[in-house]
Amino acid sequence: MVLADEPTGNLDERTGDGVVDLLLGLCGSANTAVILVTHNAAYAAKTRRSLLLAAGTLAAS
Numbered sequence: 001m002v003l004a005d006e007p008t009g010n011l012d013e014r015t016g017d018g019v020v021d022l023l024l025g026l027c028g029s030a031n032t033a034v035i036l037v038t039h040n041a042a043y044a045a046k047t048r049r050s051l052l053l054a055a056g057t058l059a060a061s
Helices: 013-029 041-047
Strands: 002-005 034-037 050-055 057-060
Touching: 002 013, 013 034
Parallel strands: 002 034
Antiparallel strands: 050 057
């Protein structure tokens, strides 16, 4: 399992896209889970499952 808390927070958009694609690709090929915390909806949309934390409540999005 890979835990990634805002792995693209200080990166430009192009580099951030590459990092997310790399993480998701590596985890897919290694049959490993990745928990990706992000404020970027486009990155969340690339995952098979996403959850939204809003006002202290965790819900499927």
